[in-house]
Amino acid sequence: MEFMxxxxxxxxxxxxxxxxxxxxxxxxxxxxxxxTLPSQKARCSRRQLRIRR
Incomplete structure (x- = not known):
């Protein structure tokens, strides 16, 4: 019992x-x-802004 x-x-x-x-x-x-998620969103938004300009 003790061993168990x-x-x-x-x-x-x-x-x-x-x-x-x-x-x-x-x-x-x-x-x-x-x-990492906010930085990815920021990168995407920056790219979109560049494309819109």
Whole structure:
């Protein structure tokens, strides 16, 4: 029983570590997407303005 409990605890800890790493990566990617979207819109609007002129 003790060995099983130790195994379960180690698996849970490993899962938490992996989940936290994936969550950090996901947050960073989401922030990068939010940062890049406005710049792309600005570039498109600038191109449209040049074409209209």
């Amino acid at each position: 409990a130790i195994q379960i605890i180690t698996i849970v800890i490993a899962a938490l570590v992996l989940a936290s790493q994936y969550w950090q990566d996901f947050k960073e990617r989401r922030e990068k997407k939010i940062d």
